[in-house]
Amino acid sequence: MKVHGAAAMALLIVFGVIADRHALPLVRRRSKGMAGTALLALFVVQAVSGYGLWYFEGDRLRAATEWLHWAVGFTLPCVLARHVLRRRARRVRRTKDSASADRTSSS
Structure with missing residues (x-):
């Protein structure tokens, strides 16, 4: 668990950098990235539930938090892979479209 915590x-540091450098500029441009939005939300839920596992008291709350942390932990890599x-x-499609447009305009 020490490695997991570290x-x-x-x-969390990487998430902060990604949020600042990648996500916030897209939010400011009002980009409609649902996978990115879901990814941000899942990271926040994961961080809060991880905190809760250390500090929440009560068997029911702790059990629910543990279940949530596990579920999000398994879902997060799938959403991240889909996003990437x-x-x-999309980048490959744009490159191909741009290359074909360049060939068409130069002919």
């Missing part, structure tokens, strides 16, 4: 602290792969596919 990794969580490092991930979809973004890469």
Whole structure:
């Protein structure tokens, strides 16, 4: 659990950098990235539930928090992979469209 906690602290730092450098500029441009929004929300839920596992009292609350932390922990990599792969596919499409437009305009 010590490694898990240390990794969580490092991930919170990475999350802060990504939120500042990647997510906030897109929010300001009013980009409609549902996978990115879901990813941000899941990271926040994961951080809060991790905090709750240390400090919440009461068996029922702790059990619910533990279940939530596990569920989000397994869901988060899937949403992250979808976000990254979809973004890469969109970038490849734009590159192909741009290359074909350049060939058409130069002919």
